[in-house]
Amino acid sequence: MSKPLRKVVFPVAGLGTRFLPATKVVAKEMLPVLDRPLIQYAVDEAVDAGADTLVFVTNRYKHAIADYFDKAYELEAKLQEKGKDDLLALVQGTLPRHVRAIFVTQPEALGLGHAVLCAKPVVGDEPFGVVLPDDLIWNQGRGALRQMAELAQTEQAGVIAVEEVPHDQTDKYGIVDAEPVNERSARIRHMVEKPKPAEAPSNLAVVGRYVLPGRIFQLLEQTKPGAGGEIQLTDAIEALLTEQGKVLAYRFEGTRFDCGNKAGLVRATMHMAMQDPSLAKVVREVAKSY
Ligand code: G1P
Numbered sequence: 001m002s003k004p005l006r007k008v009v010f011p012v013a014g015l016g017t018r019f020l021p022a023t024k025v026v027a028k029e030m031l032p033v034l035d036r037p038l039i040q041y042a043v044d045e046a047v048d049a050g051a052d053t054l055v056f057v058t059n060r061y062k063h064a065i066a067d068y069f070d071k072a073y074e075l076e077a078k079l080q081e082k083g084k085d086d087l088l089a090l091v092q093g094t095l096p097r098h099v100r101a102i103f104v105t106q107p108e109a110l111g112l113g114h115a116v117l118c119a120k121p122v123v124g125d126e127p128f129g130v131v132l133p134d135d136l137i138w139n140q141g142r143g144a145l146r147q148m149a150e151l152a153q154t155e156q157a158g159v160i161a162v163e164e165v166p167h168d169q170t171d172k173y174g175i176v177d178a179e180p181v182n183e184r185s186a187r188i189r190h191m192v193e194k195p196k197p198a199e200a201p202s203n204l205a206v207v208g209r210y211v212l213p214g215r216i217f218q219l220l221e222q223t224k225p226g227a228g229g230e231i232q233l234t235d236a237i238e239a240l241l242t243e244q245g246k247v248l249a250y251r252f253e254g255t256r257f258d259c260g261n262k263a264g265l266v267r268a269t270m271h272m273a274m275q276d277p278s279l280a281k282v283v284r285e286v287a288k289s290y
Pocket of ligand 1: 135175
């Protein structure tokens with residue numbers, strides 16, 4: 001893990017069934033929190049962490065994400081003609097100029113581990129990040145992935161974001177058993193994907209941010225289907241742990257919103273609205289009226 005983080009993988013091939021019927025045509029990563037789609041928050045966090053190559057693992061039906069980051073010639077020409085420079089900057093600013101977006105297709109939905117493996121030809125043998133856009137992480141200072149990339153470099157180890165979850169929800173997450181190093185970091189002893197509460201080694205759950213060495217790809221190639229019959233990233237990280245002995249769990253600074261479900265999307269929207277004084281007023285008024 002000697003090189004700095006430059007590549008980040010976004011697994012975005014999921015169907016988003018929790019948001020049907022909207023997701024019949026709108027990719028779930030394009031659902032907005034205020035005026036920005038979820039994928040924009042994820043991309044901004046990756047760019048903040050130093051990434052200049054973004055790898056989107058998508059499926060053959062999902063073109064909206066590629067369109068969103070592409071140049072919008074007609075719209076840009078119209079805005080320019082009308083002198084609407086602020087709007088033009090917004091439209092052109094979805095991807096900074098020094099950053100390139102690469103799209104790879106996951107031919108079959110075989111699990112998160114399989115989705116990440118699809119990025120192997122682009123990432124090669126170097127450390128990379130994985131960001132699951134469903135997990136929106138808001139922080140006033142350094143983004144969560146940047147905090148993790150810095151730790152991965154100083155500690156020369158893979159770093160996984162974790163957060164405590166209610167005990168009865170362990171079966172929704174990868175769960176770690178870890179030995180605390182300090183207030184934020186812990187050395188992972190063991191990891192298990194979606195254990196039942198009675199079998200979970202703790203309530204420390206993996207959330208959607210990872211910094212991993214390129215070696216994980218070879219381990220993913222050997223990973224057999226696990227929980228839910230899917231090729232799990234958690235299982236490959238467990239193999240990495242056996243092989244390299246050191247993978248860190250990291251409690252990031254920031255607030256995470258699980259935007260993979262309606263309640264989380266509502267929370268994230270209200271939280272973001274509260275950051276804007278004019279919208280905060282609206283949130284307060286509405287809350288009061290109920
Ligand atoms: C995935 C991972 C799981 C992790 C979760 C975080 O699960 O497999 O380990 O805790 O993301 O959001 P999924 O939510 O895709 O089922």
